[in-house]
Every structure is written in structure tokens, then in C-alpha cells.
Amino acid sequence: MLELRAVSKAFAGPDGETIRAVDRVSLTVAAGELVALYGPSGSGKSTLLFLAAGIAQPDAGAVLFDGHDLASLSRRAAARHRRTELGFVFQSTRLVPGLSAIDNAALKLMAEGATRTEARRRVAPLLERLGVVARAEHRATQLSRGERHRVALARALSNDPRLVLADEPTGSLDSQRSQEVLALLAEVCRERAIAVVLVTHDPAGAAVADRVQRLRDGRLTETTGAVAPVAAPQLR
Numbered sequence: 001m002l003e004l005r006a007v008s009k010a011f012a013g014p015d016g017e018t019i020r021a022v023d024r025v026s027l028t029v030a031a032g033e034l035v036a037l038y039g040p041s042g043s044g045k046s047t048l049l050f051l052a053a054g055i056a057q058p059d060a061g062a063v064l065f066d067g068h069d070l071a072s073l074s075r076r077a078a079a080r081h082r083r084t085e086l087g088f089v090f091q092s093t094r095l096v097p098g099l100s101a102i103d104n105a106a107l108k109l110m111a112e113g114a115t116r117t118e119a120r121r122r123v124a125p126l127l128e129r130l131g132v133v134a135r136a137e138h139r140a141t142q143l144s145r146g147e148r149h150r151v152a153l154a155r156a157l158s159n160d161p162r163l164v165l166a167d168e169p170t171g172s173l174d175s176q177r178s179q180e181v182l183a184l185l186a187e188v189c190r191e192r193a194i195a196v197v198l199v200t201h202d203p204a205g206a207a208v209a210d211r212v213q214r215l216r217d218g219r220l221t222e223t224t225g226a227v228a229p230v231a232a233p234q235l236r
Helices: 045-053 075-085 101-105 107-111 116-129 145-157 175-191 203-207
Strands: 002-012 018-029 034-038 060-065 086-090 163-167 195-200 211-216 219-224
Touching: 002 045, 018 045, 018 060, 018 195, 018 219, 034 045, 034 175, 034 203, 045 163, 045 195, 075 086, 086 145, 101 107, 101 116, 101 145, 107 116, 116 145, 145 163, 145 175, 163 175, 175 195, 175 203, 195 203
Parallel strands: 034 195, 034 211, 086 163, 163 195
Antiparallel strands: 002 018, 002 060, 211 219
């Protein structure tokens, strides 16, 4: 589904030096596969994620989705690709404080033209699946951190994406809540055959992955197979 072919991305540093954030990285991700990009801060993980999304363009190499080079898309087509094919999960949940949990989860659908009633109807099963349907009418500010992350995950999945890109989605959570959110992300996406690229420096994030790509100084240094999965938690 997703293929990165020898992609590179460089930026100018504060002293004028060239910083190679991503250096000739090749990566493929299949439908239903969860790949973790594991490495320390500053290793190029987030830049690689932006390249995979088509938000940033590589200086060299190519990013392909279903065999189509994202660089060949018009601006309108690229924006539509991100809206319809991708789901994003961020370290900061980016929920709207004054909106309810269900309206936050439904925002993407409403932005695509769905009525509020229809969008809420479509995301309600996701909230139930993720264990927060009882909190659906509570405002974001009334939710716990773990609940906010589950609502953000529901929003990312609301448009039935084929690829989810998660950038340190549990960086602000304690270890128990991190395991809960990551286990849910892995479980739901495998059920729906959604490909996932998970950026993390948390070992718990690597533990739910089918494959771990270790990234250091912009280069993939190691690939490992599946590791012991995080047990599915009892939802609270």
C-alpha cells in the first residue's frame, strides 16, 4: 500500500549547515500491517511520517501509495488523498475544548459534508468500540487524558482510512494508559485491515508492532520482527 523508495529530506540548520533529517530511507507497509518507527528524539521519525503523508516532499526518492507517486498529485488531489485515505493521530490530541467527545470524533466527517446527525451516527460505534461511548456528550475538557486519546483515535478512524499515521500518540500518557491506547490502536486497525505507521520512542509502542524499523540520524539501522504484544487491557 505504502512504499518509500530511497527518500531523503534535508533542512538548513541554525548555523547554515545541512541537516539530513531523512537519508535514503526505503520502507514498505502492507494493508493491515503495523510498522513502528522506533528511535530517539531527533532521529528523523516525524519527518519520515510527514513524507509518508505527502505533507512534505522528498528532496530525492519517491513516496508511493497504491503505486501512485504522491509528488505527481495536484494540490487539490493531494489534499483529498489526505482527507479520504489517511487518518492522523498526534501526541497532542488536538480536540476542540468546547465540543463534546462525539462531536470531536465527528469533525472530519462534518468537514467532508456530512450533517452533524449523520456524522455522530457514524462515529458512535467507534466510541463504543474504544470504550468511551458513555462519555460521548462530555466536553473534551471533562475527559481524562486516556479518554481524550481514545476520542482522537476515533476521529482518525472515522473516515475509514486505509492508512493511519501516528506521531508519538501516547507521549503525554503514563505507561498504563499508553499500553491501553496502543493496544486499542493495534486491535482496531488489524480488524479493519488498516495499515499503520507508528512513530515512537516508547518500547510499549514497538511492542504492539508487526515490524520495528529502528531509525537513527535519518537512517534505518535495523529491522526486527514481531515482538511480544501488549495484552489487550480491561477498558475502564
